[in-house]
Structures are given as C-alpha cells and as structure tokens.
Amino acid sequence: MEVHFIDVGQGDATLFLGPDFTILVDAGRHERNDVVPYLKNHGVSNIDLLIGTHPHADHIGQMDKVIENFDVAEVWMSGDEHTSQTFERVLDAILASEAEYYEPRAGETFHFNSALVEVLHPEMLTGDLNDGSVSLRFVYGDVKFILTGDVEHSERDIINRGYDLEADFFQLGHHGSSTSNTQAFLDAIKPDVAIYSAGANNSYGHPHVEVVNRLKNMDILLYGTDIHGSIIVKTDGQSYTIHTERNGTIQADHNDNEQGESKQDNVEETRRSNNSSTVDCIDINNASLEQLTAITHIGDARAAELIELRPFQSINKLTRITGIGSGRLNDIKEEGLACVN
CATH class of the missing domain: 3.60.15.10 (Ribonuclease Z/Hydroxyacylglutathione hydrolase-like)
Structure with a gap:
C-alpha cells in the first residue's frame, strides 16, 4: 500500500x-x-x-x-x-x-x-x-x-x-x-x-x-x-x-519568530498593541486572527468565522459562531481575555 x-x-x-x-x-x-x-x-x-x-x-x-x-x-x-x-x-x-x-x-x-x-x-x-x-x-x-x-x-x-x-x-x-x-x-x-x-x-x-x-x-x-x-x-x-518530494528539516522553533507564537505570546502582543497598561484583554472586534486564537475555544476556524461576523456588540454575541454555545461562552467569559472595547 x-x-x-x-x-x-x-x-x-x-x-x-x-x-x-x-x-x-x-x-x-x-x-x-x-x-x-x-x-x-x-x-x-x-x-x-x-x-x-x-x-x-x-x-x-x-x-x-x-x-x-x-x-x-x-x-x-x-x-x-x-x-x-x-x-x-x-x-x-x-x-x-x-x-x-x-x-x-x-x-x-x-x-x-x-x-x-x-x-x-x-x-x-x-x-x-x-x-x-x-x-x-x-x-x-x-x-x-x-x-x-x-x-x-x-x-x-x-x-x-x-x-x-x-x-x-x-x-x-x-x-x-x-x-x-x-x-x-x-x-x-x-x-x-x-x-x-x-x-x-x-x-x-x-x-x-x-x-x-x-x-x-x-x-x-x-x-x-x-x-x-x-x-x-x-x-x-x-x-x-x-x-x-523534497528534503528539509523542521526546526522546533522554525515559526517562533514568525507566525508560531504561543497563546501567551498572542496575549502579550495584544496588550502591547492596545498601547495601554490598563487594558488587559483581547478586543474581538479589532484583534488579528492569531491574537483571537489565544481565547479559549477559539481555534483558527472559529477565529476566521469571528472576523467574518464582526462587529460584535458584546461578548454574549459570540454564540453566533459555529460551535460556541452557552457552555463555551461561559468558559470564555470566565477566562476574561475576550472583550469589546
């Protein structure tokens, strides 16, 4: 085979x-x-x-x-x-x-x-x-x-x-x-x-x-x-x-300085982009796809769908996204990363 x-x-x-x-x-x-x-x-x-x-x-x-x-x-x-x-x-x-x-x-x-x-x-x-x-x-x-x-x-x-x-x-x-x-x-x-x-x-x-x-x-x-x-x-x-088809080596950190940040990296970048030490959340109406994936239950596909559905009037409206029900919404709100500024 x-x-x-x-x-x-x-x-x-x-x-x-x-x-x-x-x-x-x-x-x-x-x-x-x-x-x-x-x-x-x-x-x-x-x-x-x-x-x-x-x-x-x-x-x-x-x-x-x-x-x-x-x-x-x-x-x-x-x-x-x-x-x-x-x-x-x-x-x-x-x-x-x-x-x-x-x-x-x-x-x-x-x-x-x-x-x-x-x-x-x-x-x-x-x-x-x-x-x-x-x-x-x-x-x-x-x-x-x-x-x-x-x-x-x-x-x-x-x-x-x-x-x-x-x-x-x-x-x-x-x-x-x-x-x-x-x-x-x-x-x-x-x-x-x-x-x-x-x-x-x-x-x-x-x-x-x-x-x-x-x-x-x-x-x-x-x-x-x-x-x-x-x-x-x-x-x-x-x-x-x-x-x-071709030779190559996958480095453990080959994306580390490009698009492969950890979720914590995404969160820190979001905090810096807000240019305010008092803002400690991810604005779902403005964050990038990579930053959105730092939010629990928001993987790549849901982040892409979220971007398509913008703007959101409140975090509660995240249930418009496929697979985000009341249980996952509660997890997102308890985590406290997602916000609407």
Whole structure:
C-alpha cells in the first residue's frame, strides 16, 4: 500500500492506494485545482471511498471535482452542514453521481478488501464543524494510521471511549495546531511518525511550536508538506519506507519568530498593541486572527468565522459562531481575555 499525504497547501488530502482499494480522505482547498491531476498522475481511475472529514473548504474544497472526474463508489461525511458555496457544490455533485452516501459513527468498522477502517469519531452530531470531524484508524496488515481532521477538544472523548489508538503514523490534527495534538492524545497513539499538512509560511503559524516541541520531546519523527512537499509512505503491511518530494528539516522553533507564537505570546502582543497598561484583554472586534486564537475555544476556524461576523456588540454575541454555545461562552467569559472595547 502507498499512503500519499498530498501537498495541497493550507489544506488536507490523503490518498490510501492499496492493491485492492483506493480511499481518499479530504480533497484540498476550494480555490486550487491540484487533487484531480495528482490522482490521475498516480494512476487512480476509480475510488472506493471518498471521505470529507468536515465541511470546511480547506478539506472538501475539490471533492466535487473528484466526484465528477472519477467513478466514486461511496462518500462519507460527518453530517454537519455548512452554508458555504463549496459545501453546496459538493452536495450537488454527490446527488448527481451514483455514489452511496453515509455518515459514519464512532465504534463502526468497515473492510475495504485488505484495508480495515475503524471509526473513532464522531459519536453523534456535535454542531461544531471542527470537533465533529470524522476521525479514523486505518489498518493494513500490522501498520496503522490515525487521521482526525480538525478535531480539537474531542480528542479526550476519543480517548475516553477506550479504543485501541496505537498507530505507527498520526496525521496531526488541525494542521499541527496547538488546539489539537494534546500530550494525552499523543500518549494514547504512541506514533513513530507524525505528518502534518500545511501551506508554506501560512498565516496560522502551523505547525505550532508547542506541538513541534512536544513531538521532539517524545522522539517522534515529524514530516510536513510545507517543508517536504508530498509525502508517500510505502508499506507491505509489516515494514514501511517514507519518501518525500523534497528534503528539509523542521526546526522546533522554525515559526517562533514568525507566525508560531504561543497563546501567551498572542496575549502579550495584544496588550502591547492596545498601547495601554490598563487594558488587559483581547478586543474581538479589532484583534488579528492569531491574537483571537489565544481565547479559549477559539481555534483558527472559529477565529476566521469571528472576523467574518464582526462587529460584535458584546461578548454574549459570540454564540453566533459555529460551535460556541452557552457552555463555551461561559468558559470564555470566565477566562476574561475576550472583550469589546
């Protein structure tokens, strides 16, 4: 089997190409057109299973093109809905095709000939597009891979379900964000190799320096599409080799002076930008995306949505953001970082 972690910039697309199965997890960004050519260049003619982990445009961006260009037998999605044109295009493509549609749930297992697919998440619809990401463990012989889309806080739910999470490879959650990839989750997976998909010099600072250092301290090999290009793992089910499009080294502090600040760094920068020693909060109507992610429960996707929804008249209006309910709103207010000036 070959597993291709395709370089699609700041997005995700992972191809499992086996002797008797073809599975594609996510399909890159909506404003690019690189997934279909990549698949064709590697001899793909039909797809047994196409998975959109969640409805954000950096994950399902080219799913409609994939469906239109290949014979797709089955499509899986989380069941969460989005109002974006990208999501609508994907739904239209599914309906116009002959593909079967399914929404997998935690605890289910499926055989695709010699591949075993175990569903780790979600257990039910969460209403949170990131935390509702379809999360999977792929088993081929004795070699195992875990992919979790953009799951954040639900990592602990996956752990608490008591599944066997050990795997040789872990595709870092949320492009290597510090809102995912917790120490507890890494301890449960015990991967030999971690791989993330992110765009070069991306504005989110992915992978976050906290995660890179965490992996380094655990002696986990780290590869990234921003540094190595497309990454291909080849395995006979017993051993594996890793091939990269280009050479490079991921430094533990390679983003430290650019976009990879810790949350505390973001908070301190926000305090400085307010130019007042008496202001000790993040103004949600003026803060940058990176500064907003310092607020609890506000990851990259929610920060982007927050910016689109501005202005907010009060902190209470943060419930307009997908996945921010009364419970998370209370957490944000108790933390005391978010404010409206």
